[in-house]
Amino acid sequence: MITNFKITLFFVCASLILSGCAQRRPASSLPPTELLNNVSYRSVTALPVVDTGYKLAYGQEDLQFGRLFLPAGTSVTTPAPLVVFIHGGCWLNAYDLQHSNAFSQALSQEGFAVWSVEYRRSGDSGGGWPGSFEDVSKALNFSSSLAAYGVDTSRISLVGHSAGGHLALLAAAIQTEQKSRTLDNSINAVIGLAAITDIAAYAEGSNSCQQATLQFMGGNALQHPQAYLQANPVKQQLHTSTLLLHGSADSIVEPAQAMATGQPYHIVNGAGHFDWIHPHTEAYKVFLTTLKQLIVSETP
Numbered sequence: 041m042i043t044n045f046k047i048t049l050f051f052v053c054a055s056l057i058l059s060g061c062a063q064r065r066p067a068s069s070l071p072p073t074e075l076l077n078n079v080s081y082r083s084v085t086a087l088p089v090v091d092t093g094y095k096l097a098y099g100q101e102d103l104q105f106g107r108l109f110l111p112a113g114t115s116v117t118t119p120a121p122l123v124v125f126i127h128g129g130c131w132l133n134a135y136d137l138q139h140s141n142a143f144s145q146a147l148s149q150e151g152f153a154v155w156s157v158e159y160r161r162s163g164d165s166g167g168g169w170p171g172s173f174e175d176v177s178k179a180l181n182f183s184s185s186l187a188a189y190g191v192d193t194s195r196i197s198l199v200g201h202s203a204g205g206h207l208a209l210l211a212a213a214i215q216t217e218q219k220s221r222t223l224d225n226s227i228n229a230v231i232g233l234a235a236i237t238d239i240a241a242y243a244e245g246s247n248s249c250q251q252a253t254l255q256f257m258g259g260n261a262l263q264h265p266q267a268y269l270q271a272n273p274v275k276q277q278l279h280t281s282t283l284l285l286h287g288s289a290d291s292i293v294e295p296a297q298a299m300a301t302g303q304p305y306h307i308v309n310g311a312g313h314f315d316w317i318h319p320h321t322e323a324y325k326v327f328l329t330t331l332k333q334l335i336v337s338e339t340p
């Protein structure tokens with residue numbers, strides 16, 4: 041599976057190289073497009089959504105639940121590949137999974153089942169480090185029980201946006217380290233969308249999301265060195281099928297975060313932080329194309 045992923049990733053990068061898919065390459069220009077670029081958070085929350093997702097609990101706490109969005113016609117005899125999605129929001133409880141519902145709904149309309157995970161965040165009882173991470177890990181393990189809903193649990197992609205990308209990368213890395221063979225073998229790819237990959241470096245920044253890292257971690261890296269080591273994806277052995285997608289115009293999580301891990305990355309010129317979860321953007325189009333090539337082409 042690892043070899044197949046690398047071969048497929050080579051062709052994905054080749055087909056999208058104009059926008060900078062590389063391990064250590066600067067962004068380059070995309071061809072002209074009528075799709076949107078550098079959209080605001082408000083434009084994401086303004087998207088119309090008909091929430092058809094099933095609410096499923098993966099734990100006993102009120103916020104330990106997710107919403108499962110299914111494509112039309114999905115059944116146990118025609119199962120859909122699964123996207124486990126971890127939303128962002130600076131790890132803060134001011135931002136819940138609702139802002140990503142349009143993203144999840146759009147993916148389901150493309151033939152993917154989407155397990156959109158809620159979790160306890162900073163400001164919630166039990167949230168912050170390590171509670172938020174523990175919730176995401178628990179929800180990821182719960183995904184193996186979704187087969188009864190018409191989900192192909194042998195084809196799973198783990199996707200996270202921003203702070204959710206941090207948690208997704210870390211959850212996949214820890215699962216790999218613990219040699220959870222069932223889960224590791226079923227994950228086709230881990231995709232970070234504007235993901236925070238180096239939490240220690242990120243916490244040194246001055247924007248509001250960077251400063252929220254201190255609340256999430258309970259202090260800075262000098263105060264809690266061991267916690268920062270454990271919570272830092274760049275200090276872990278990342279899942280072997282990891283790809284990072286980022287926008288050159290991202291002012292919340294700088295593109296350097298995508299380049300910090302040594303993993304393959306793809307920079308979309310002109311894309312902002314929220315473009316990845318807005319279905320009418322060039323970045324979303326790139327993500328969807330990449331997802332289909334990396335996941336659907338890996339059908340067992």
